[in-house]
Amino acid sequence: MSDERAATPMSDAEIDRFLREQGTGVLSLADGDDAYAVPVSFGYETGRALFGFYMFGETSRKESYAAATDRACLVVYEVAGRTDWRSVLAAGPLTEVPPESWDKVGASISDNAWTPDLSEMGDRRLPVTGYELTIEEATGRRATSRDS
Numbered sequence: 001m002s003d004e005r006a007a008t009p010m011s012d013a014e015i016d017r018f019l020r021e022q023g024t025g026v027l028s029l030a031d032g033d034d035a036y037a038v039p040v041s042f043g044y045e046t047g048r049a050l051f052g053f054y055m056f057g058e059t060s061r062k063e064s065y066a067a068a069t070d071r072a073c074l075v076v077y078e079v080a081g082r083t084d085w086r087s088v089l090a091a092g093p094l095t096e097v098p099p100e101s102w103d104k105v106g107a108s109i110s111d112n113a114w115t116p117d118l119s120e121m122g123d124r125r126l127p128v129t130g131y132e133l134t135i136e137e138a139t140g141r142r143a144t145s146r147d148s
Contacts, residue, residue: 010140
């Protein structure tokens with residue numbers, strides 16, 4: 001039989017657990033017909049994913065696409081082998097987090113997000129803007145050798 005037979009839907013509880021375990025993914029944004037996908041580190045609480053976008057220059061492509069996006073999609077996956085993998089798509093509106101809520105966002109990101117080492121940039125402080133993806137729809141599929 002084909003490998004497709006082993007791919008099964010994930011339950012809501014499995015999706016929630018998977019997103020809680022992971023800390024990285026790809027966030028897809030769009031400005032009209034122009035798509036933009038960016039690797040992200042995220043914090044997760046049931047029903048929402050939280051991001052911090054670092055500003056590396058005067059303008060941010062991520063921020064301009066985030067502002068233009070009505071519905072974003074976060075793709076999170078883990079691959080251990082051809083018959084051992086999991087993936088989740090989580091979609092919904094993306095909103096900027098107000099500065100007064102940044103402490104909570106930062107704590108959530110610290111709980112399970114992977115954070116890059118930016119020490120090579122020295123003492124320079126990079127501005128960060130927080131965003132929240134309100135998850136309105138999430139689907140997941142998995143395949144494991146044990147499913148066979």
